[in-house]
Amino acid sequence: MTGHDMADGRRRARARGLSARARTTLDGIEHLVGGIGTGALALLALVGLILVGVACLVGVGLPLLPTALRALRAVADRERARLSRWGPDELISPDPVPDGWREAIARPASRRELAWVVPHATIGLLIGFMGLTLPFSAVRDLLYPLYWRLLPPGETVGAGLFIWDGDTVGSAFAVSALSLFWLALTLILVPPMARLQAWPGRKLLSADPTTDLALRVAQLTATRAAALDAHAAELRRIERSLHDGTQNRIVAVTMLLGAARRALERDPATADAVLESAQNAAEQALAELRGVVRSILPPVLADRSLPDALTGLAAGSPVPCQIDADVPGRCPASVEATAYFVVAEALTNIAKHSQATRARVTVRRTDSWLRIEITDDGRGGAAESGGSGLSGIRRRTEAHDGTFELTSPVGGPTTMIVSLPCGL
Numbered sequence: 001m002t003g004h005d006m007a008d009g010r011r012r013a014r015a016r017g018l019s020a021r022a023r024t025t026l027d028g029i030e031h032l033v034g035g036i037g038t039g040a041l042a043l044l045a046l047v048g049l050i051l052v053g054v055a056c057l058v059g060v061g062l063p064l065l066p067t068a069l070r071a072l073r074a075v076a077d078r079e080r081a082r083l084s085r086w087g088p089d090e091l092i093s094p095d096p097v098p099d100g101w102r103e104a105i106a107r108p109a110s111r112r113e114l115a116w117v118v119p120h121a122t123i124g125l126l127i128g129f130m131g132l133t134l135p136f137s138a139v140r141d142l143l144y145p146l147y148w149r150l151l152p153p154g155e156t157v158g159a160g161l162f163i164w165d166g167d168t169v170g171s172a173f174a175v176s177a178l179s180l181f182w183l184a185l186t187l188i189l190v191p192p193m194a195r196l197q198a199w200p201g202r203k204l205l206s207a208d209p210t211t212d213l214a215l216r217v218a219q220l221t222a223t224r225a226a227a228l229d230a231h232a233a234e235l236r237r238i239e240r241s242l243h244d245g246t247q248n249r250i251v252a253v254t255m256l257l258g259a260a261r262r263a264l265e266r267d268p269a270t271a272d273a274v275l276e277s278a279q280n281a282a283e284q285a286l287a288e289l290r291g292v293v294r295s296i297l298p299p300v301l302a303d304r305s306l307p308d309a310l311t312g313l314a315a316g317s318p319v320p321c322q323i324d325a326d327v328p329g330r331c332p333a334s335v336e337a338t339a340y341f342v343v344a345e346a347l348t349n350i351a352k353h354s355q356a357t358r359a360r361v362t363v364r365r366t367d368s369w370l371r372i373e374i375t376d377d378g379r380g381g382a383a384e385s386g387g388s389g390l391s392g393i394r395r396r397t398e399a400h401d402g403t404f405e406l407t408s409p410v411g412g413p414t415t416m417i418v419s420l421p422c423g424l
Contacts, residue, residue, distance in 0.1 A: 020326060025187050027086070028194035032131040034082045035197045039125035041075045046121045049114070065101040069110050073097055076113045079120070079201045086198070091205050116204040124197045131193040138182035144175040249285030253278050306336045310343055310361060317359070318351040319376070325363040331370055331422040338396050339363070339372055342418050345389045346374045354378025354414060365422065372418045380412035393418065 045068075052068040055061025073096075080091035094109035104110055260274040301309050307325035314321035330336070343361055350359050356378030364371045384390040390406065397404040397418050408414040 016326075021187055023326075025190050028190040029132070029135060031082075031086055031194040032128045032190065032197060035120075035124055035194070036128035036132070038075065038079045038082060039120055039128055039197075041078060042117045042121035043125060045072045045075045046117050049117070062101050066097055066099055066104045069097045069104050069113075072110075072113050072117060076116065076205055079116075080205050083198055083201050083205070091201075112204045116200050119200045120197075124200065127193050127197045131190050131197075134182055134186040134190060138179045138186060141175050141177075141182060142179035145169070145172040148172045148175075249281050252281045253285065301333065301336050301340060306331065306339060307363070309336075309340050310363065313340070313344055313347060314361065317347045319347065319354075319356050319359050321347060321359040321361060323361050323363075325361070327363055327365045327370070329365075331365070331420075335370060335400065335420050335422045338400055338402075338420060339370060339418075341396055342372055342393050343374065345393050346416055349382070349389050350374075350376045350378065350414075353382070354380075354412075356412075356414075368421060370420045370422045372420070374416045374418075376412070376414050378412050378414055379410075380408045380414050381410045382406065382408035382414050390416075 048071060049068050052061045052064050055064065084091050094107070097104050097107070097110065257278050260278060306327055307323065310323050310325055314323045331339075346361075347359065350356050354376050356376035359374065359376040362373040362375075382390065384394065384406070393416075394404045397420065400420050402418060402420040405417040406414075407416075
């Protein structure tokens, strides 16, 4: 490898790193906005709890306590849903709040929610606003040369941390250059600020291990059953493919070879044509057999990588499909095979039913999860019934203890999100 190739490789690596950082920052901004929303609700719930607490001091607030805790539970469930969409663990809501105030206070989940609402309604809300200030400052300073003349004479000063007279074109563009400073701070600080804002919720709103055990056992029982069903369905599919396709081709080859053998004695010209037909049938049987083998475990997954395999799928899709895959390292073979199956089945489903003009597959590996998002601009209305193949995708996903989400309003677009655990 020459020095030019090495430098070009380093430039591409830096570009990929910057692109990944930009995506992480955009995700962080999205999560900060969501955290501000739940933080505002938490602040309202906190104020209500304080008022009920004051009423309890005079003896009239105790009957209102279960209602206040139910309102807190509704806000906490919104935060659980938000954190479940962003992260490896699904935060499940505990049992409903009892009607009696003694039982409601005695619940560990209620006490944990009370411990969560104070930091999220105060520090979490503050972190959200501080995080959004950074990209806002970058945009404000970048556009400063466009609006500085519209400001009153006494207010034409530099924005941000550096203050100077901003009543000339040069100083206005100097202020605009500060946007690079704010942009750098945004890329550096927003992702950890989003994680810090979410930390109390992940720590305090997760289910207690003792109460979660029965739910976990039931979930594992269901996923084991789904795994067995998926395995049986896969065996039936392979058997059907071999019986209806490859076996019939091989039988045809045998019959044609027998006919050619008999024709050799009577009409050699006819025997040559029959042998050519037998050769074509053998080639078709071999192609079908290769197709069955690829459907079990695509060789490209062993030879190259999951993004390469998905790129090959997109190239053969009747609907134009864009692949955006960022999967550092390799996942377990079973996870990659399931991801390949999910995308292949989804693209087949899009081509058959959606009437879409384009599709997009986004694959990300974060921590110990592989997240696959498939979208199309079709007519929507997709459902797991009706032989669409979506139920098979769900079974495959749940067999790996993953999650499956489908959003397909009538008129489109359709979005399918599959998350698979893939280890550290």
